[in-house]
Structures are given as structure tokens and as C-alpha cells.
Amino acid sequence: MDLHANLAAVSIRCMGDVRIAAEALRDIALGCSGLHIVMTDNIASKAPMEDAEGNVLAADVYGWTGENEHWWKDSKLALSSPLPRACRYESEVFWANAEGFRTRQPNPYLDEMSLENFEKRALTKAAIVVPVHLPFGQIGAVCFVSRDPARADLSAEYDAFADEFALLSHRFVAGYVKAHRTRRWLPCDCQLTKREVECLRWASIGKTDKEISLILSRSHATVRFHIQNAGEKLNAVNRSQTIFKAAQLGYLGAAA
Structure with a gap:
């Protein structure tokens, strides 16, 4: 061969x-x-x-x-x-x-x-x-x-x-x-920050903003800001789509 x-x-x-x-x-x-x-x-x-x-x-x-x-x-x-x-x-x-x-x-x-x-x-x-x-x-x-x-x-x-x-x-x-492929489903060269990824990982397993704030020792407003900011970068319309798109790009990974 x-x-x-x-x-x-x-x-x-x-x-x-x-x-x-x-x-x-x-x-x-x-x-x-x-x-x-x-x-x-x-x-x-x-x-x-x-x-x-x-x-x-x-x-x-x-x-x-x-x-x-x-x-x-x-x-x-x-x-x-x-x-x-x-x-x-x-x-x-x-x-x-x-x-x-x-x-x-x-x-x-x-x-x-x-x-x-x-x-x-x-x-x-x-x-x-x-x-x-x-x-x-x-x-x-x-x-x-x-x-x-x-x-x-x-x-x-x-x-x-x-x-x-x-x-x-x-x-x-x-x-x-x-x-x-003729259509782009995700934004090009999207770069999430460490904090954005950290918040989304907890959100992806069902944690609320309040729970994430306690886990990360950050304010509720700060957690919400990071998730919303990630959503804007990913052109997502809501929290669920933000998590979905982040997962598609490999930011969230899977548990070992």
C-alpha cells in the first residue's frame, strides 16, 4: 500500500x-x-x-x-x-x-x-x-x-x-x-478568557449564576458579566446557545 x-x-x-x-x-x-x-x-x-x-x-x-x-x-x-x-x-x-x-x-x-x-x-x-x-x-x-x-x-x-x-x-x-460547507455556523477566531470559560464550564453542568459565584468566590454580577460577554463573542442569543457554541469549539471539554 x-x-x-x-x-x-x-x-x-x-x-x-x-x-x-x-x-x-x-x-x-x-x-x-x-x-x-x-x-x-x-x-x-x-x-x-x-x-x-x-x-x-x-x-x-x-x-x-x-x-x-x-x-x-x-x-x-x-x-x-x-x-x-x-x-x-x-x-x-x-x-x-x-x-x-x-x-x-x-x-x-x-x-x-x-x-x-x-x-x-x-x-x-x-x-x-x-x-x-x-x-x-x-x-x-x-x-x-x-x-x-x-x-x-x-x-x-x-x-x-x-x-x-x-x-x-x-x-x-x-x-x-x-x-x-457553504455556511458559517460559528464566529471565526473566537477567543474566550479564562474566567469566561470557567463560568461556562460550571454553567454547562447545571450550576446557576448564584452557585457559580459561591464556587468561584466572585459576585453574582461578575459571573453574569462573564457569561454574557462570552455570549456576545459567540453570537449566541441566550445562555443555552452560549454553552452549546462554546462546547462545539472545544472550550468546555468533557470530564475525564
């Missing part, structure tokens, strides 16, 4: 590159492992990925044209399938079947996830999955699956190709999202 050449082949700089890059990723997966691709740039969106002419990649490039293979039309898939759900809790490439998730490092969140009726919910017996975590909280997912309905073990392919799949998938999806 010529990783440098393959990364160049799947890179997207504009919508005109999408079709060629998608075909390159398809051919790489088929050539090195005989696997087929199921992909979404955003597990929270119902919109399918398309090329510059509006053709759905899943059907036109990746060959999901069978009567029961139009998986992107199932609006509930991201909520019901354990594969995209797992991408909310894992950032490294993994593989899964009805017996469990296999990750590079232990992940207790996945260990506790239900795999009941795995094949019916995931639409496959097994898959290698690359979570693609992008700016502003967007999560994409690229799944590599076998067309053979009997294949339930992808451990060999995972050991051999998972790292390359991860790099290529991230390059493709990140490029697609940048080329496809």
Missing part, C-alpha cells in the same frame, strides 16, 4: 474532486481487502453524501443499488445501529460484530452498549469502522464491510489495514466537509 499516493488520491480540495476521490477510496478498499464502503460525513444528518452533480455516492460509486441496500434512506439508522452510536464514544478505528467491539484500547462505554439483534440493526454481520471527529462537534463514519452475508470475522483485515483505512477515511471525509 503506497500510503502517500493513496492519501493524495483521496484528497478533496473542491466539490469537483469528490467523485474521483470517492472512486479512489473504493478501489483501495477493494484492492487491499475486498471490502465495500458505507460512509456518512455526519451521523446527525439525513442528507446523503453527493458528488458535484448531485449523484449519491453510496449508489453511484459504492454500488449500493440493490432493492434493500438503500441504507442512507433509513432516517433512524444513526440512532438504532450500534455502529454510528459507537462513533459517539470512540475516536479510533475499531471493528465489531455481534460478539463485541474490538478497539486499540479498552473503552468501557462500548463494553456497555447493547449488541442485541446486531445484524438487523447494523445491516451487516461485521464492519471495520472509522469514526471521523471533525470541528464543531460533527462526527462522520466510514464503514468497511463484506458483501458476503456470511462474513462475521474481519479481524485479519483489521490487523492488516485498519490504520491505513483510518488515515484515508479522515482525509476524504474532512476534505468533503470543507468543500461542501
